[in-house]
Amino acid sequence: xxxxxxxxxxxxxxxxxxxxxxxxxxxxxxxxxxxxxxxxxxxxxxxxxxxxxxxxxxxxxxxxxxxxxxxxxxxxxxxxxxxxxxxxxxxxxxxxxxxxxxxxxxxxxxx
Amino acid sequence: xxxxxxxxxxxxxxxxxxxxxxxxxxxxxxxxxxxxxxxxxxxxxxxxxxxxxxxxxxxxxxxxxxxxxxxxxxxxxxxxxxxxxxxxxxxxxxxxxxxxxxxxxxxxxxxxxxxx
Numbered sequence: 001x002x003x004x005x006x007x008x009x010x011x012x013x014x015x016x017x018x019x020x021x022x023x024x025x026x027x028x029x030x031x032x033x034x035x036x037x038x039x040x041x042x043x044x045x046x047x048x049x050x051x052x053x054x055x056x057x058x059x060x061x062x063x064x065x066x067x068x069x070x071x072x073x074x075x076x077x078x079x080x081x082x083x084x085x086x087x088x089x090x091x092x093x094x095x096x097x098x099x100x101x102x103x104x105x106x107x108x109x110x111x
Numbered sequence: 112x113x114x115x116x117x118x119x120x121x122x123x124x125x126x127x128x129x130x131x132x133x134x135x136x137x138x139x140x141x142x143x144x145x146x147x148x149x150x151x152x153x154x155x156x157x158x159x160x161x162x163x164x165x166x167x168x169x170x171x172x173x174x175x176x177x178x179x180x181x182x183x184x185x186x187x188x189x190x191x192x193x194x195x196x197x198x199x200x201x202x203x204x205x206x207x208x209x210x211x212x213x214x215x216x217x218x219x220x221x222x223x224x225x226x227x
Binding site: 001031033041042043044045048088097098099100101102103104106 | 153
């Protein structure tokens with residue numbers, strides 16, 4: 001079945017440092033979404049990427065969709081303590097409605 | 112954004128009993144709803160996809176007779192954990208997809224189930 005892996009599993013950074021999480025799917029995706037989940041909370045939608053090679057920015061967050069539409073990345077510039085949480089990518093295959101979540105990357109930011 | 116309400120937010124039940132979790136889309140019609148389970152420090156694992164008015168599609172390894180899903184209306188889906196056991200203790204989250212949409216899925220707040 002479809003698998004979506006993320007690396008790293010966990011990263012601990014100092015406030016102000018950059019952070020990147022990588023997402024790799026075993027199958028080609030029609031689109032990929034990114035979510036953030038705070039401890040004890042539910043996933044909150046961040047963004048969706050659809051086009052091959054697409055890059056989108058949201059303030060300090062930069063999202064990229066690979067040319068082959070099988071991988072994606074999320075980069076946070078100058079992390080802040082409010083960035084703490086687990087970041088999940090979630091992919092959809094063409095013709096399927098279901099979202100398959102990646103394994104997640106847990107980010108801890110120390111002041 | 113659209114609101115999905117999940118109830119209860121937490122529940123404790125005895126082994127052998129059944130628990131029903133509700134997922135409601137408050138301001139949109141959801142033709143499709145998804146049920147996920149999340150164990151501590153793990154990812155969301157899709158359990159099943161439910162479409163209004165039809166039988167749910169279960170993921171491989173998920174027992175359909177144990178996890179009963181009903182999507183009787185365009186705004187309500189329910190998940191019933193039957194004959195619950197301690198290993199069923201987990202965080203259950205629903206998400207709803209507005210009709211005709213292939214974009215953002217809206218998530219409920221989740222239900223933390225503890226079976227004692």
